Amino acid sequence: MTSPSTPTPMPAAADACHLPAGFRCSGSTCGIKASGKPDLALFVSATPAAAAGMFTRNRVCGAPVIVSRARVPASGIRAVVINSGNSNACTGEPGIENARRMTAAVAAQLDCAPDAVLVCSTGVIGVPLPMDRILPGIPPAVSRLSAADLALSEAAAAILTTDSFAKLVSCDLSLSGVPVRVTGVAKGAAMIAPNMATMLAVVMTDAVLTPEECDHLLRHAVDRTFNCISVDGHTSTSDTVLLLASGASGGTPGGPDDFRAVQDAVLHVCRRLATDIIRDAEGASHFITVDVSGLATRTAAFRMAKAIADSPLVKTAIAGGDPNWGRIVSAAGYCGVEFDPACVSLRINGTAVYRAGAPVPFSAAELSQSLKADREVHLELSLSGGPSAGPESVRFWTSDLTCEYVRLNSEYTT
Amino acid sequence: MTSPSTPTPMPAAADACHLPAGFRCSGSTCGIKASGKPDLALFVSATPAAAAGMFTRNRVCGAPVIVSRARVPASGIRAVVINSGNSNACTGEPGIENARRMTAAVAAQLDCAPDAVLVCSTGVIGVPLPMDRILPGIPPAVSRLSAADLALSEAAAAILTTDSFAKLVSCDLSLSGVPVRVTGVAKGAAMIAPNMATMLAVVMTDAVLTPEECDHLLRHAVDRTFNCISVDGHTSTSDTVLLLASGASGGTPGGPDDFRAVQDAVLHVCRRLATDIIRDAEGASHFITVDVSGLATRTAAFRMAKAIADSPLVKTAIAGGDPNWGRIVSAAGYCGVEFDPACVSLRINGTAVYRAGAPVPFSAAELSQSLKADREVHLELSLSGGPSAGPESVRFWTSDLTCEYVRLNSEYTT
Numbered sequence: 001m002t003s004p005s006t007p008t009p010m011p012a013a014a015d016a017c018h019l020p021a022g023f024r025c026s027g028s029t030c031g032i033k034a035s036g037k038p039d040l041a042l043f044v045s046a047t048p049a050a051a052a053g054m055f056t057r058n059r060v061c062g063a064p065v066i067v068s069r070a071r072v073p074a075s076g077i078r079a080v081v082i083n084s085g086n087s088n089a090c091t092g093e094p095g096i097e098n099a100r101r102m103t104a105a106v107a108a109q110l111d112c113a114p115d116a117v118l119v120c121s122t123g124v125i126g127v128p129l130p131m132d133r134i135l136p137g138i139p140p141a142v143s144r145l146s147a148a149d150l151a152l153s154e155a156a157a158a159i160l161t162t163d164s165f166a167k168l169v170s171c172d173l174s175l176s177g178v179p180v181r182v183t184g185v186a187k188g189a190a191m192i193a194p195n196m197a198t199m200l201a202v203v204m205t206d207a208v209l210t211p212e213e214c215d216h217l218l219r220h221a222v223d224r225t226f227n228c229i230s231v232d233g234h235t236s237t238s239d240t241v242l243l244l245a246s247g248a249s250g251g252t253p254g255g256p257d258d259f260r261a262v263q264d265a266v267l268h269v270c271r272r273l274a275t276d277i278i279r280d281a282e283g284a285s286h287f288i289t290v291d292v293s294g295l296a297t298r299t300a301a302f303r304m305a306k307a308i309a310d311s312p313l314v315k316t317a318i319a320g321g322d323p324n325w326g327r328i329v330s331a332a333g334y335c336g337v338e339f340d341p342a343c344v345s346l347r348i349n350g351t352a353v354y355r356a357g358a359p360v361p362f363s364a365a366e367l368s369q370s371l372k373a374d375r376e377v378h379l380e381l382s383l384s385g386g387p388s389a390g391p392e393s394v395r396f397w398t399s400d401l402t403c404e405y406v407r408l409n410s411e412y413t414t
Numbered sequence: 415m416t417s418p419s420t421p422t423p424m425p426a427a428a429d430a431c432h433l434p435a436g437f438r439c440s441g442s443t444c445g446i447k448a449s450g451k452p453d454l455a456l457f458v459s460a461t462p463a464a465a466a467g468m469f470t471r472n473r474v475c476g477a478p479v480i481v482s483r484a485r486v487p488a489s490g491i492r493a494v495v496i497n498s499g500n501s502n503a504c505t506g507e508p509g510i511e512n513a514r515r516m517t518a519a520v521a522a523q524l525d526c527a528p529d530a531v532l533v534c535s536t537g538v539i540g541v542p543l544p545m546d547r548i549l550p551g552i553p554p555a556v557s558r559l560s561a562a563d564l565a566l567s568e569a570a571a572a573i574l575t576t577d578s579f580a581k582l583v584s585c586d587l588s589l590s591g592v593p594v595r596v597t598g599v600a601k602g603a604a605m606i607a608p609n610m611a612t613m614l615a616v617v618m619t620d621a622v623l624t625p626e627e628c629d630h631l632l633r634h635a636v637d638r639t640f641n642c643i644s645v646d647g648h649t650s651t652s653d654t655v656l657l658l659a660s661g662a663s664g665g666t667p668g669g670p671d672d673f674r675a676v677q678d679a680v681l682h683v684c685r686r687l688a689t690d691i692i693r694d695a696e697g698a699s700h701f702i703t704v705d706v707s708g709l710a711t712r713t714a715a716f717r718m719a720k721a722i723a724d725s726p727l728v729k730t731a732i733a734g735g736d737p738n739w740g741r742i743v744s745a746a747g748y749c750g751v752e753f754d755p756a757c758v759s760l761r762i763n764g765t766a767v768y769r770a771g772a773p774v775p776f777s778a779a780e781l782s783q784s785l786k787a788d789r790e791v792h793l794e795l796s797l798s799g800g801p802s803a804g805p806e807s808v809r810f811w812t813s814d815l816t817c818e819y820v821r822l823n824s825e826y827t828t
Contacts, residue, residue, distance in 0.1 A: 058747040059751075059753055059755060060744050060747030060758070061747070087740075089740065090744075090755075090768065090772075090773065091773070092772035093772075125738075125740025125741070125743075125744065126739065126740045126768075232725075237740075237744045237747065312646040312726065312815070312823070313823055316819075316823035316824045317824065320823075320824025326503065326504055326539025326540045327539070330474050330503070330504075330539065332473075332474065333472035333473040333475070334471070334473070338473065339473055341473055341474045341475075354540075358504075358505070359504065359506075359540045401820060402820060403817035403820045403821065405726075405730075406730050406817045406820055407817065409727055409730035409731065409734075410730045410731065410733045410734025410816075411734050411736070
């Protein structure tokens with residue numbers, strides 16, 4: 001794991017990504033998007049897979065969330081069907097019926113029960129799903145299923161909305177000599193806030209896992225990754241992260257070390273997908289890593305990091321290359337955690353700007369230059385004593401707020 | 415009081431504003447602002463006034479907040495001294511000493527105790543106050559004190575930072591035949607969030623009130639006005655609202671009806687000042703009134719209204735004239751209040767767009783046209799049943815999010 005004092009590195013050149021054993025997928029176009037871009041993705045396990053899911057905590061949630069949430073954790077999952085271009089959210093009872101019909105149509109093709117199929121939708125809110133396009137699109141999508149790398153790229157592309165690049169990651173490991181793989185795909189670029197984001201992710205592995213193990217692995221990873229990113233603090237209606245384990249590698253975690261290896265691989269895949277969402281944040285010109293340390297609880301550190309990450313004044317300052325540390329310290333001040341301001345220190349890109357509650361002289365011109373030159377920004381706030389101080393830390397990722405974000409989001413539906 | 419179903423009207427043409435009896439004030443330039451604009455305001459009561467104050471809840475608060483908070487409620491207050499251009503926040507122990515020296519310098523001129531003087535500062539965070547300019551500026555500011563309307567306008571102008579207009583309001587009433595006046599001045603245009611805002615306000619009355627009555631009146635008004643506005647959700651380090659009662663009119667609330675009349679006048683003055691701050695919100699092109707009704711508690715209604723008002727996606731949609739109601743309903747969904755989505759209805763500028771959890775057909779083109787043509791926007795979200803439903807409502811005011819806001823706040827300190 002990356003140490004809390006080192007910012008997340010820039011992504012390496014696109015790694016080769018492969019499906020784990022037992023999975024096939026496809027990406028195709030059924031005509032939901034006016035642009036004519038791909039909008040239907042299928043992920044299928046040859047045999048019943050163990051599966052777990054985590055979903056948006058928004059009280060107003062999409063119909064696919066309602067349908068899929070009731071079907072996991074489970075041991076007999078065969079497929080995930082995802083459409084982009086329409087979120088099927090705020091569509092009332094007919095929306096729920098449509099989500100069920102999507103899963104039934106896939107199940108009919110795979111010869112399995114409808115509740116062995118999970119469903120996700122992403123796109124505009126409040127518009128009925130065009131079932132006359134989706135249902136005829138499903139048999140061709142099934143006929144295109146393949147285990148090839150190209151199919152994986154096409155499936156990853158078919159779930160995108162305003163994203164500018166596809167997000168997919170593979171991680172190989174070995175369990176008692178048996179090679180095992182964890183592969184994930186995700187989408188998301190805005191309406192991104194903890195718990196969770198307009199964000200879909202499917203993580204697949206060929207390890208042998210129980211539904212309970214899937215659930216545990218997923219919660220561990222999501223709490224440290226997808227729940228630690230924010231573009232705009234707006235929790236969407238559709239957020240879903242699914243983990244499917246086909247067991248097709250035959251690799252079984254034989255003990256705590258093996259299980260830890262799988263846990264680290266799932267964490268790695270989720271962290272890379274989550275930070276890729278921030279790297280693709282709408283209109284953003286900076287990728288910001290916020291490290292908060294020295295708090296008594298992880299919850300307190302999380303609240304403080306989130307308040308900093310969500311402040312429009314912090315985000316606009318960084319967009320302008322302005323080392324305006326007063327906005328960062330004052331955002332921590334209103335997060336609801338009680339603390340002693342005289343114990344707060346802050347570094348921006350490694351430069352100390354505030355120490356033990358008082359300003360530190362620094363070259364604003366030099367720091368501004370570094371903020372303007374570098375896409376990566378590292379904010380480190382630490383507490384050295386007083387109420388709420390302790391050993392806990394949280395790393396949170398966010399983007400800056402630019403005119404381009406405003407422009408993109410002022411012109412979305414009309 | 416305005417009924418919850420009617421949006422706040424556009425401000426009338428600037429009303430004549432006068433000081434209440436017993437008060438004098440001045441606005442002058444002591445050289446804090448590089449622009450050479452006025453930056454020092456004084457409000458003085460001829461006799462010891464009853465006073466109360468409400469301050470930012472930010473844990474990181476300005477030195478003037480620390481000094482003034484300790485001095486109210488009280489019955490012997492003589493003056494308020496305010497500088498703009500520097501907030502004296504995050505300046506450590508020397509900052510607190512400087513805030514005390516400002517009050518002592520005013521007290522020496524007025525021949526009173528230093529703790530009979532309150533102090534506020536607003537402007538950039540983390541820069542030591544230029545005491546070599548402020549201290550010499552105080553005797554001339556005292557010599558300019560006047561009860562004339564011009565002095566009130568000058569004082570209101572001297573507390574501004576990024577504001578584009580001065581905020582001042584007067585309200586006359588009668589207590590058992592004795593004429594009484596309530597007059598307030600305020601500043602604020604960004605770093606505005608409930609509890610409270612980069613916002614200073616001084617409300618003065620010549621009614622005869624005790625410090626406890628001042629405190630009660632101020633809390634009642636601020637909870638319904640300054641605590642119900644947000645520009646960017648960033649609670650500042652300096653927010654302060656003060657109420658001073660000189661008693662110079664001789665008008666004393668003789669019973670519950672009289673007290674209610676004073677309460678309504680203070681509420682009126684604070685509501686007008688608070689909404690003027692939103693009308694002056696940095697870069698804003700729309701003034702948005704959010705009415706949330708049908709909740710079991712005022713707290714729940716407040717959380718829901720605030721979540722809608724603070725969502726960058728709601729704010730950018732309105733900036734673009736986009737009736738994107740999915741963003742409004744989904745913001746309510748993540749506010750942390752448990753409710754049944756099937757009981758939610760929403761109107762935008764009087765047009766029903768969502769009813770009992772399902773979309774209502776409407777002309778998006780017409781509604782978009784009304785959003786583009788009119789600076790005033792009215793969002794009405796109501797709950798008709800389910801958990802958390804009840805008789806409570808909250809009115810909240812906010813502004814939209816534009817490129818101009820981003821531009822202004824990307825270029826503030828450097």
